[in-house]
Amino acid sequence: MSASSRLFALLALALATFAPTAVFARAAPDSFADLAKRLLPTVVNISTSQTLKAPPQNAMPQLPPGSPLEDLFKNFLGPKPNTPRHVTSLGSGFIIDPSGYVVTNNHVIEDSDQITVSLQDGTQLPAKVVGRDTKTDLALLKVSPKKPLPATKFGDSDHAQVGDWVIAIGDPFGIGSTVTAGIVSARNRNINAGPYDDFIQTDAPINRGNSGGPLFDMDGNVIGINSAIFSPSGGSVGIGFAIPSNLAREVTGQLRQFGVARRGWIGVRIQQVTSEIAEGLGLPTTQGALVAGVTDGGPAARAGLANGDLITGRY
Template sequence: MAARLLPAVVNISTTQTVDAEHAPSVPNFPEGSPFRDFFDEFFDRHGGRPTPGPRQATSLGSGFIVDQSGYIVTNNHVIADADEVTVTLSDDTALKAEIVGRDTKTDIALLKVDSDTPLPAVGWGDSDASRVGDWVMAIGNPFGLGGSVTAGIISARARDIQAGPYDNFIQTDAAINRGNSGGPLFDMDGDVIGINTAIFSPSGGSIGIGFAVPANLAKQVIHDLKEYGRTRRGWLGVRIQSVTPEIAESLGLDSAHGALVASVTEGGPARDAGVIAGDVILSFNDRAIDEMRQLPRIVAETEVGSTVPVEVWRDGSKQTVEVKLGELEEAEESGLLASDPSQPGGPGGAAPESTGVQVLGLTIRSVTAELASEFDLPEDTTGVVITDVNADTDAARKGLRPGHVIVEVNQRPVSTPDEVRDALDAARDSGRSSVLVMVQRDGSMSFLALKLD
């Protein structure tokens, strides 16, 4: 298998011009300094002082051919900021490469070389079918040595190493070192199931913890880069957070799963479909959402413009809405993702309480112009503002502070302390041990489950 696959794996070298201001310089010591004498003697012995000006920096990595016409996959960080990219084939043929496109979110790049003859290529496998314990083989260019083969097993799947918004890495103990970046991870059928991207290593060398971008995530990225020169990801238009056991209990869910919608973007696909803050997304396009972090990846992989069913938990029951997906990149360019989340409304006009009302260790008051000025709240703030927090309470441990605003209780808008108190009483009467509150803090919305005792 190694003999068959090695010809499709390439070495990638890049050159980058470093400006003089970023290039290392020689210290300028005063006349008569022993350090000046030392450096003068050193440079005289090695051909003189270096001349100021731009310099060439080089780097090495790996890649693999996915199309006989010359398309090559590698990591974005291998070719980032490169002025020139050279691909060296297994027979030592060196070809200049063009950067077709790159994606920083998944650290994937697509290159193109021109060749007079068809190049050896490898095919994609199904990374979702791989199991922990399956044997795998990695081929790459560690430390610039050229095609090296290592083998191991899949140690874990769906690893989140905080490298990007779509982390879903395959972890392997096949030796991966510097220079292996961008190389393929093969299953025992000789199909690519991952792109070797990162290692965990205190020393810089392999200690048996390597990470590969799964093929099923990479394939769509590569298709978009080849077709459009950029990615085209699906966009739902929600900000989400995890469903904790307390939040699940407060909402009447039988277990902690799904993705809780903290806010909905004005003008986004979710808003148009009727998704509201407080909904828990249980499935998207008939794919179950067990953990919150699954949703962004599944949405991103879904075709832009397609209409898909989204199952949500709302008011104690399941509901399904149809959402027509937008494009994430267009939303970023238009500034929709940077806009303030919409504020849930509520009835107003009640007279403010002079001293406030105590609930759950919190002192709360209706929003007034004086309180809005004191806590620097937006003019259109609705809800009840927290003016004091008992330190020895669940609310304090959950991070609530004076100036935070309670906007909803159990998915119902509130604008007076009495409405908050009524909602808490209703939750107690229904046998709940915790209550779900939507809080506006630091310019954004989030949900918290607070204990009722």
């Protein structure tokens, strides 16, 4: 075999070896247009209003009795009426049931007196709060439409991988429904926002007003609820955070059924086992957790746990 023939054979082998890799790689989409067209009707804009009562103002200076300036100051600087002040805010949400259930962030609707949901076609519907959970910053609303609404569904956020394409839809700054695209930048991100810090990070542009809106995968399933951004300026710098859909599905399901999020409770108080505690109690190890208190009638008490018990794991 000539040198040129051997070179051709090696090139052919290389192409045959590496070609299948491209088959399994998910290429960047040429366009998000079809996906956006399908998903836009499932996303809503949320506006809220809140009435704040201003405290009475009294800027009257101390004047001697009978001062000729007393009437003048009363007219111009006397106590002002308790004039209420109306505050409005904007956010986003998405429909998870054709009957009118809408998911959003709790901070979007917290303390509001009135909530209005605006659909993609411009229809405005009053909404009531079915339930909300401050620990996960999630809320479930209900509107009463005249006909079934287009709805989306939760995907499996555990399947989201760093580098996957995603699109975010919301109402940034109240300008109207807006679609942006990016990738999953990181998973399990802790931003010190609460006890359930396990955010999906994305570089899809998210701004004020996007809160409560969905983060979609390329199959059109919600894998996150856009909730926060990191920004020195207040605008998007490509660092946004979304609540994973698996957590949102569980919490909103409980909000729909019970009005609150129910969490596990075993009725026990524990403390770390230090070397001093282990020596004082004659414990063989500092590993595990020491039962420091048991609630009467609670699950732990019914299971037989008592003060001084050492809880260890088996591996």
